[in-house]
Amino acid sequence: MTPDHLTTTFAALSDPTRRAILARLVTGQATVTELAAPFAMSLPAVSRHLKVLEHAGLITRGREAQWRPCRIKAGPLKEVADWVAHYRRFWTESFDRLDDYLRDVQKKEKNHGHRKHHGK
């Protein structure tokens, strides 16, 4: 996991329009005009979003001057998915252990607790 990539990817993905663009590109390549269609947004505004996505390595664009189809690139998204999965695993398993721990502590308290013995 390269930190710069990951954080750049997170930043690029922090915008709902850009996520919508990516979701559209999952179904296949598209031109700027096609990508702009669902949004109440000018072509230059959409182009700016595409630049951010391109900079983050999330999309590639064709060479043709007029018709530059955008395609999605899976690499950086996989990095994010890996990180989220790692994060989820970390806390889910920690909380499983916390659950066990709390159960043990209370069991011990019950076994020793009747004499109101507080220990040290």
Added chain:
Amino acid sequence: MATGSIMANEEQELVLTRVFDAPRELVFKAWTDPKQVAQWWGPHRFTNPVCDLDVRPGGAIRIHMRGPDGTVYPMTGVYNEVVEPERLVFTSAALDADGNPMFEVLTTVTFAEQNGKTKQTMRARVIKTTTHAAPYLKGMEAGWTQSLERLAESLAKA
């Protein structure tokens, strides 16, 4: 008995909830006593040879987590808010091999009483990045959503 769920809310945070069959004070202590934290912090079969917690606003967090294969994962952080027994806010950073923070995560944990049990809600969001990315990220808050996660998963499979 624990129930849990993971979801992303409208503010694009990662949200994890759990219900623990224990009073709130006990859960809060398990989060704030270093000896207790060391017993549950991290995935299964991980240990925490270093677990220093200075639990007060501005206080430092330093945990070295050790995996079953012996790899040590250092983590540092600082408490932003400590409200016993209901709320903990801390910023933490995973460190790379050179000890530099890779990115920071702001974590808010709240504990609510629920019929003698404790409902714990954790919210996390990535707030800061390396200096290289900082100018680029100016004024932006990174986050992620479940839909994004699904999107990423479907791409990873493709």
